[in-house]
Amino acid sequence: MAEDIPVRQHQDALFRQIEAYVPIRGRPIPIRPPLKEAFYRFPRHAFVSGYRRPGINWGEPVMSGDPGFLAGAYENRPLMYVDESGRTLEASSSEPAFIFHLAELLDVRPGQRVLEIGCGTGWLVALLSHLVGPEGHVTGVEINPHLHAQAARNLSAQSVTNATVLAGDGFGVCKNQSFDRLIMTASAFHLPHRLLTILESGGKAVIPIRNRGLAEEAHLLERVDDRLEARVTRLCKFVPMTGSSATGASVIHIDDDPVLNRLRSVPLSRTEMTFGQDNPGDMLRHALPLTACLSKTTPTFRAYALGPYGRGGLDIAVFGDPDSYGFGLADEARGSAAVWHKGIVSAYGTPHCASDLAEKVQRWIEAGRPSGFAFGLTITAGDAAPPEDHMMGVYREDRGDLAFWWYIRPPEQRI
Ligand SMILES: C[S@@+](CC[C@H](N)C(=O)[O-])C[C@H]1O[C@@H](n2cnc3c(N)ncnc32)[C@H](O)[C@@H]1O
Known part of the structure; x- marks a missing residue:
């Protein structure tokens, strides 16, 4: 797309792709009006000052004001953040259509308290702040100080008053708080015990989980008593968590x-x-x-x-x-x-x-070559009793202080 096209046209083109998004496995979800409003209220390009397109030949960094910057910012693909010197960071503005899909799965409502771990330069924090409205609040956490500073600046420039961004390492930052919703946009192998209590009862979380090997899935989890139950699973690929939730050796x-x-x-x-x-x-x-x-x-x-x-x-x-x-x-x-x-x-x-x-x-x-999409998951404390049995058995995997209980969902429950 040419650079002299108004922002609105770039947004329209990207939004059409977001609306048309179909996950690799699983059902599409319609984007509801509040998220659409948020998309137009907070332009993506205002949250990326420079990027590289991921790929085999990543090419030169594209900085704000460069030819092609706007067009690239409105492509439906992840953009690797770069710092002022053009150095690529291990962080990206995620693929919009997938992030919108996950945001709809999370089902954020007005008045809720939402936590985003790995908030980068703050675009999703801004979008979520629109969904929770003036009575709600969004907290973003970002480990990279350079990106955290940008997120704080971007949110202030966009006059967002119901969101806070904290610099620091994942779950450790919000020690005594609990939330109605949680989304992580970097994937973890080990998760802390705190995961079991950070949500209010009935609260929901979207968490990308790494496995041994290269496969990765994002699960929509719901807190039920002291455990988390996966309701929906999506195949995904996120950058790995760093800090105390660092991936460990998946390969x-x-x-x-x-x-x-x-x-x-x-x-x-x-x-x-x-x-x-x-x-x-x-x-x-x-x-x-x-x-x-x-x-x-x-x-x-x-x-x-x-x-x-x-x-x-x-x-x-x-x-x-x-x-x-x-x-x-x-x-x-x-x-x-x-x-x-x-x-x-x-x-x-x-x-x-x-x-x-x-x-x-x-x-x-x-068994029909099931992928990670076929698996349900219950997460409990490591010393908790096993959850209910499933027809095709339950497989326990110990991950730090937590036990992951995997089971194969019957095809009709793979949504
Ligand atoms: C894929 S980027 C997502 C950026 C933004 N949320 C988005 O969707 O466009 C993942 C972010 O997670 C951050 N991150 C990685 N490990 C983290 C940790 N332990 N605590 C907080 N942030 C972390 C990275 O620095 C990076 O900015």
Whole structure:
């Protein structure tokens, strides 16, 4: 779009895409009038002073006032924030259509108290402040001081009076407060115990959760007594949380797995495992839902980076590259490991892991290849009693002080 087009036309074009948004899995949701009003009241470009478009060739940073700045700011895609010197930050203005979808799932009402963790430069805080109205309040938390300062400036420039942005690290910042709604726009592997009490009873949270491996899902969770119950699940990809909720190793380098290192001197067999595709590149697409499933159901599951990647915060770079991504099972107690890489499973030590992996892949295929979207989740304290059973079983995963109880939803409950 040309730069001399008025802002309103850029907004109209973006809003049409937001309205037409259909999630990769799950039902679309209509955007209701209050969120539409908020979209036009708070122009996206007023909340980004400079950005890079993510992609293989990220290109030059585009700063406010540069040719093409407005047009880029109204594309329906994430924009990586850059600082004044053009350095890319590990933070982005998220893809608008997806954020609006999540905001509608969150169902924010007038008068509510809402918390956003990872508020960046404040656009979503501003949008939410419109939804809660003058009787409500929005609190944004941002760990990056540069972005926090921008958020404070942007909200003030837009005359937002019912929102506060705090500088700091996630949940630690709002120690004694509770909220009706919570949204996180960075994804976490470990979440603090505080998550169980930060919401009022019946309160709702949208939380992007990382798994072991590259699959990630955002869950709409509702507080029921002392637990959180997932109501809706969406496939997603957010930047990782930093600070005390930092991701940890969702993918580990193959040379850094102590179990595998001990067993590699005892190679056992090499077997083909292709999930029906000939080409390793195509297999990776199928490996994503498979590993989303294995990460929840199989404690011995590991996702591996190979080659030069995977040391110190690797993530997305590796996916799509068959040379640099693998996964497998490693079982210390049974002296067994199996690694899938480019269609071949290499077994080490005893054969348990190789046969376990083959069986689990077969069961996954028979179950219709469920992705992370098929999974429901209950989060409790680590020492709480298990939640109700589900037809196809419940899988416990310990994450710090919390227990995650995963289960496969029947197809009609996957909304
Ligand atoms: C994808 S950006 C989202 C920005 C904005 N909410 C949006 O949707 O456009 C995620 C933000 O989370 C912030 N963040 C990461 N870890 C955090 C933490 N532990 N506490 C607070 N903010 C954090 C990052 O600095 C980044 O600005």
